Amino acid sequence: MTEVIATNETILVVGGGISGMTAALEAAEAGKDVILLEKRPYIGGRVTQLYKYFPKLCFPTCGLEINQRRLKANPNLRLFTMAEVDEVSGTEGDYSVKVTLHPRYVNENCTACGECAKAVEAEFDDEFNYGLKKRKGAYLPYAMAYPERYVIDPRILGTEDAERAKAACKYDAIDLDMQPEQIELKVGAIIWATGWKPYDAAKIQPYGYDRIENVISSVEFERMMDPFGPTGGKLVRPSDGKPAKNVAFIQCAGSRDRNHLLHCSRICCMASLKQTTYVLDTYGDEAQVSIYYIDIRAIDRFEDFYRKVRGNPQVKFIKSKVARIDKDKATGDPILQGVDTEGYHRYANPHDLVVLAIGMEPSVDRFPVPVVVNREGFIENDPANGGIFAAGCASDALDVNRSVQSATAAALRAIQVVNRVARAEV
Amino acid sequence: MSQDLNTAMVEKYRNDFLKEVEEKVEEGEWVRMCMQCGVCSGSCPLGPYWEHPPQEIFMMIRAGKREEVLSSSSMWMCTSCYNCIVRCPRELPITHIMHGLAHYAKRLGLAPKEQPTMKFAQLFWDNLVKQGRVNELKLGLSLYFMNGFSEGVKTALKMAPVGLGMLKTKRMNPMEMVGGHKVKDLKGFHAMLKKAEEIEAAKIEKQEAEA
Numbered sequence A: 001m002t003e004v005i006a007t008n009e010t011i012l013v014v015g016g017g018i019s020g021m022t023a024a025l026e027a028a029e030a031g032k033d034v035i036l037l038e039k040r041p042y043i044g045g046r047v048t049q050l051y052k053y054f055p056k057l058c059f060p061t062c063g064l065e066i067n068q069r070r071l072k073a074n075p076n077l078r079l080f081t082m083a084e085v086d087e088v089s090g091t092e093g094d095y096s097v098k099v100t101l102h103p104r105y106v107n108e109n110c111t112a113c114g115e116c117a118k119a120v121e122a123e124f125d126d127e128f129n130y131g132l133k134k135r136k137g138a139y140l141p142y143a144m145a146y147p148e149r150y151v152i153d154p155r156i157l158g159t160e161d162a163e164r165a166k167a168a169c170k171y172d173a174i175d176l177d178m179q180p181e182q183i184e185l186k187v188g189a190i191i192w193a194t195g196w197k198p199y200d201a202a203k204i205q206p207y208g209y210d211r212i213e214n215v216i217s218s219v220e221f222e223r224m225m226d227p228f229g230p231t232g233g234k235l236v237r238p239s240d241g242k243p244a245k246n247v248a249f250i251q252c253a254g255s256r257d258r259n260h261l262l263h264c265s266r267i268c269c270m271a272s273l274k275q276t277t278y279v280l281d282t283y284g285d286e287a288q289v290s291i292y293y294i295d296i297r298a299i300d301r302f303e304d305f306y307r308k309v310r311g312n313p314q315v316k317f318i319k320s321k322v323a324r325i326d327k328d329k330a331t332g333d334p335i336l337q338g339v340d341t342e343g344y345h346r347y348a349n350p351h352d353l354v355v356l357a358i359g360m361e362p363s364v365d366r367f368p369v370p371v372v373v374n375r376e377g378f379i380e381n382d383p384a385n386g387g388i389f390a391a392g393c394a395s396d397a398l399d400v401n402r403s404v405q406s407a408t409a410a411a412l413r414a415i416q417v418v419n420r421v422a423r424a425e426v
Numbered sequence B: 001m002s003q004d005l006n007t008a009m010v011e012k013y014r015n016d017f018l019k020e021v022e023e024k025v026e027e028g029e030w031v032r033m034c035m036q037c038g039v040c041s042g043s044c045p046l047g048p049y050w051e052h053p054p055q056e057i058f059m060m061i062r063a064g065k066r067e068e069v070l071s072s073s074s075m076w077m078c079t080s081c082y083n084c085i086v087r088c089p090r091e092l093p094i095t096h097i098m099h100g101l102a103h104y105a106k107r108l109g110l111a112p113k114e115q116p117t118m119k120f121a122q123l124f125w126d127n128l129v130k131q132g133r134v135n136e137l138k139l140g141l142s143l144y145f146m147n148g149f150s151e152g153v154k155t156a157l158k159m160a161p162v163g164l165g166m167l168k169t170k171r172m173n174p175m176e177m178v179g180g181h182k183v184k185d186l187k188g189f190h191a192m193l194k195k196a197e198e199i200e201a202a203k204i205e206k207q208e209a210e211a
């Protein structure tokens, strides 16, 4: 049984993405006792699945590495991966939280040598790559995963694969008898940083995401650029592996739409502009990019980035929400059908590949705690939430910069709560 | 009367055609919600044949192109397939606005005179009012002869096999030519229509008075 000592001066952070990491680190570095819970077997959240960050076009790995180092160095911060909150009761300054810790079947002896993965035969859809690739039943979720420790997929338990993995491990790191554990934590304040999920592209019926192979989502496009990703870093078409030189982006795919998400997801205009640079960098003079948009929302300091992309003659901006995508049966080309707003010209444009700039929605459908949420399901900053605060994309569709700002604000609010508790107890 | 109404409306709204549409056209208050994304135009099966697809009509309304909109044949092309409504990201009742505009244009006497949909709608209505039931035989014949006598004979001959088929399967009764089937309470039906006409007339009168 895991013994976790927490008090009502402890701050609990739920979700270990960039926002949760930031909130936890800020509070811990201010001297507070912090527990960080992450559902996945590793921290970093969805930015780990991005290739580059706008607007600087630097690699997210760099910032993640700094945060990992801060985390390792801080004795006030305790991290639990594969952890999920079941229930929260109590009030500000005095919460009781029930948590389930799911078994990893690999203990801290693991050196990430990888022998277990070699020994296992069974393969499953790789979640990190949105199922575009397979991974073994014993795996490291991605190359830079922290904690750097392998995971045994529960689906191989009871099979020969499990025994093979155990036999292959020279460090006695595999424990097939691990069980789920329930723990109860007493904490003073809670920060929800459970982030976002991509809107289900298949729900946008006229775009044929589920019918046309060369129609993909923006999160999948990020994975294609990763040298360890499903295409080994090549920008190619899923249907035939041919280079995707003529790429179309469809903006507001599922956002600003009363049939789908009501809100503007805020980041997808910049995400497409960034992904345009991927195409330009990959294919140089041969690249052709078309961006179909309602209006481009590259807010404040992003305007420069937008201008630069717009200035490139290889990039076309078409003011029109695409009505429908058809598939050219002979070539596999998606054909975009619609009418543009600047002149009302009807078009039927073939492209090699179409990327749907998919919207962001809250990753959690229902929070296991009474919090005030807005129409879109994001947590509101409301006094009725007591000592529960939201950070990052749990509070709104935000980019990394704004997520981190919101995380720092949430940490400050939580610190105020536990400070009040501390004063009352003196 | 329609001429007067038109003049009155021009007087009243002068440069604000959007306001006129909002106040006078059924569901017209939705027009300003349009964000010009183009999905309706791109989704309309009749789109390629329209002079101005719905998105453009909405922009023309905002731009105050009163004559061009109301005398356009575009909104008469709408087949009520509802493709646009289900896809519009702003849930505009586009189909209803199209019908509202067409109806308003007809009331003002601005609808294009030879618009076939409008002519057919009138024939259908006149036919229906007589007996309270649509007389398919008469409606079909008047439709064939809509464009003149010789054209009508040609169309009638071309359509003869369809008509015969309908006769055979009892979908059409040759006795319809003399009298034809009717609703049980024809008098009541006509009284009802008269009442509806009165209500509508009062509404229009009120509008004219306001103007």
Ligand SMILES: Cc1cc2nc3c(=O)[nH]c(=O)nc-3n(C[C@H](O)[C@H](O)[C@H](O)COP(=O)(O)OP(=O)(O)OC[C@H]3O[C@@H](n4cnc5c(N)ncnc54)[C@H](O)[C@@H]3O)c2cc1C
Residues within 6 Å of the ligand: A014, A015, A016, A017, A018, A019, A020, A037, A038, A039, A040, A043, A044, A045, A046, A047, A050, A052, A053, A054, A055, A083, A084, A085, A193, A194, A195, A196, A197, A198, A218, A219, A222, A267, A271, A274, A358, A360, A363, A364, A391, A392, A393, A394, A398, A399, A400, A401, A403
């Ligand atoms: C295509 C695309 C490209 C983008 N590119 C950029 C870019 O270039 N630059 C930029 O600034 N932003 C970009 N963004 C936005 C960026 O991804 C987000 O700002 C960022 O991921 C927000 O981080 P977060 O920690 O709030 O959420 P997340 O990254 O979603 O992290 C949430 C974490 O919480 C965990 N979690 C969820 N539920 C639970 C639970 N119940 N219990 C415990 N843990 C839980 C999750 O596993 C995850 O680890 C892009 C977004 C998209 C869609």
Ligand code: SF4
Residues within 6 Å of the ligand: A106, A109, A110, A111, A112, A113, A114, A115, A116, A117, A150, A168, A169, A170, A171, A172, A173, A174
């Ligand atoms: S579990 Fe054992 S075999 Fe697998 S990576 Fe870790 S140390 Fe190596």
Ligand code: SF4
Residues within 6 Å of the ligand: A251, A252, A253, A255, A256, A263, A264, A265, A266, A267, A268, A269, A270, A295, A296, A297, A357, A359
């Ligand atoms: S950020 Fe751009 S693409 Fe995303 S919802 Fe807003 S306007 Fe549409």
Ligand code: SF4
Residues within 6 Å of the ligand: B033, B034, B035, B036, B037, B038, B039, B040, B041, B054, B055, B058, B087, B088, B089, B090, B091, B092, B094
């Ligand atoms: S689909 Fe709706 S919002 Fe878009 S142009 Fe048509 S009416 Fe306007």
Ligand code: SF4
Residues within 6 Å of the ligand: B040, B043, B044, B045, B046, B047, B054, B077, B078, B079, B080, B081, B082, B083, B084, B085, B094, B095, B098
């Ligand atoms: S309802 Fe009318 S306007 Fe709408 S798509 Fe169908 S035909 Fe076009």
